[in-house]
Amino acid sequence: VGILRLSGPAALEAGRMLAPGIPASPTPRHAYLASFVDASGAVLDSGLFLYFRAPHSFTGEDVVELQAHGSPRLLRMLLSRALEHPAVRPAGPGEFTRRAFLNGRIDLTRAEAVADLVAADSEAAVRAAAAGLAGALASRVRGLEEPLRSLHADLEGVLNFPEEAEGADEGAGARVAELRAAADALLAEVGRGRLVRRGARVALYGPVNAGKSTLFNRLVGEERALVDEEPGTTRDVLEARVEWEGLGVTLLDTAGLREAPGRIEALGIARTREVLATVDLAVLVLPPETREAEAQRWLVEAGTTSVLRVASKCDVRGVVEKLGTDEAVSVSGLTGEGVERLRTEMLSRLWGGGAPSAVALVSERHADALRRTAEALSRAESACRVSTLEVVSGEVGLALESLGEVSGTCASEALLDAIFQRFCIGK
Numbered sequence: 001v002g003i004l005r006l007s008g009p010a011a012l013e014a015g016r017m018l019a020p021g022i023p024a025s026p027t028p029r030h031a032y033l034a035s036f037v038d039a040s041g042a043v044l045d046s047g048l049f050l051y052f053r054a055p056h057s058f059t060g061e062d063v064v065e066l067q068a069h070g071s072p073r074l075l076r077m078l079l080s081r082a083l084e085h086p087a088v089r090p091a092g093p094g095e096f097t098r099r100a101f102l103n104g105r106i107d108l109t110r111a112e113a114v115a116d117l118v119a120a121d122s123e124a125a126v127r128a129a130a131a132g133l134a135g136a137l138a139s140r141v142r143g144l145e146e147p148l149r150s151l152h153a154d155l156e157g158v159l160n161f162p163e164e165a166e167g168a169d170e171g172a173g174a175r176v177a178e179l180r181a182a183a184d185a186l187l188a189e190v191g192r193g194r195l196v197r198r199g200a201r202v203a204l205y206g207p208v209n210a211g212k213s214t215l216f217n218r219l220v221g222e223e224r225a226l227v228d229e230e231p232g233t234t235r236d237v238l239e240a241r242v243e244w245e246g247l248g249v250t251l252l253d254t255a256g257l258r259e260a261p262g263r264i265e266a267l268g269i270a271r272t273r274e275v276l277a278t279v280d281l282a283v284l285v286l287p288p289e290t291r292e293a294e295a296q297r298w299l300v301e302a303g304t305t306s307v308l309r310v311a312s313k314c315d316v317r318g319v320v321e322k323l324g325t326d327e328a329v330s331v332s333g334l335t336g337e338g339v340e341r342l343r344t345e346m347l348s349r350l351w352g353g354g355a356p357s358a359v360a361l362v363s364e365r366h367a368d369a370l371r372r373t374a375e376a377l378s379r380a381e382s383a384c385r386v387s388t389l390e391v392v393s394g395e396v397g398l399a400l401e402s403l404g405e406v407s408g409t410c411a412s413e414a415l416l417d418a419i420f421q422r423f424c425i426g427k
């Protein structure tokens, strides 16, 4: 089916223009079977007609849905007919959700969760977005915003009515410190939020012929990469997407590096370094004959990216002992030995404990606002010690303003434009 959705005061009138058999005051939330007609009255489809009376609808306005058969051509004809009504125009990107927000049906974090849900491409992303839609992040933000607002009110009270409000500023320092810790705790979730939303990126790297591509194929469960005994087989970066315990993971197989590379390979090497700088985890694959000093040089290649060390070709007995460091996971891409353990280790390095779906989806936008909240609270904290109550209250007010950008209680038109611009049309 395809749905034509109308929202606003003229929704019912416009909807009845397309479905003339519908009564003037239809029962709200009742599914009517109706004929949808064109301007001449010719029947275009037989479908379901739904009416949601304001404010009990998704947008909080009158909403009408024409649920037709899913032919895009048919739906375009129904849409053109609807647009002939003088009060009807096409919705902008995210406009339904924006109206739901503006009409107070949902706060900004829940509106954003709608977009997250639509974009979700792993089980963890779906579950985390669904929790956001149900208000998981909203309630945590509220848990911060409400005490912050009452603290601000107390401080302003003492400043403006020193007699009546005497003592309301007592313990302000402790209250500020507690709120700042809560803001920091929420802020700490941004990394996990990013991991769930975008999926993790993990690159295999190491010397030529180490068995990276063989291991890559094992981890992907398909023969994706070419494997050959000739060193330098992989020349470009290869990507494969998998889902582990609900978490989306993009695996990258890179060209092996060596001391004296050829020109083409040298380009591949530059690319590998670039990739290593962008991934969440680098898996260093070292063949059994690698010496410790050499291993250390490889570890440095990854720069600031966290590295998981792997001893490859562990089926080749006798040489394994040489690379007997504790941090290294021994695997054989050939036989599959140790690959499951490696996968578990990769996940725990990426994720740590807890379920990926239980994370609060703190976005970069939220993090930016939360950071400013925490900074203002930190300034308020020191002002409690060295400055006047006016200064403390001013900083608390700023913290409140920044936090309001997360929940939407203090969101500018420009901010809303930026947020809803990313939605698809009709959402």
Ligand SMILES: Nc1nc2c(c(=O)[nH]1)N(C=O)[C@@H](CNc1ccc(C(=O)N[C@@H](CCC(=O)O)C(=O)O)cc1)CN2
Residues within 6 Å of the ligand: 003, 052, 055, 056, 057, 058, 065, 105
């Ligand atoms: N056909 C259809 N499916 C859809 C939507 C839609 O608009 N149309 N949605 C759109 O994105 C989502 C559902 N979201 C909705 C949210 C609230 C209400 C609503 O009517 N709320 C009322 C009544 C609540 C109740 O009965 O419990 C309200 O909040 O007052 C409807 C849909 C997903 N599926």
Ligand SMILES: Nc1nc2c(ncn2[C@@H]2O[C@H](COP(=O)(O)OP(=O)(O)OP(=O)(O)O)[C@@H](O)[C@H]2O)c(=O)[nH]1
Residues within 6 Å of the ligand: 207, 208, 209, 210, 211, 212, 213, 214, 215, 226, 227, 228, 229, 230, 231, 232, 233, 234, 235, 254, 255, 256, 257, 312, 313, 314, 315, 316, 331, 332, 333, 334, 335
């Ligand atoms: N015995 C054994 N041989 C392996 C194993 N993994 C890979 N090989 C062999 O090692 C050679 C190189 O394997 P690749 O997977 O192509 O190695 P690579 O690291 O991708 O190599 P480049 O792309 O050239 O850097 C091939 O002949 C593989 O069959 C393993 O676990 N055990």
Ligand SMILES: [Mg+2]
Residues within 6 Å of the ligand: 212, 213, 214, 225, 226, 227, 233, 234, 253, 254, 255, 256
């Ligand atoms: Mg390779």
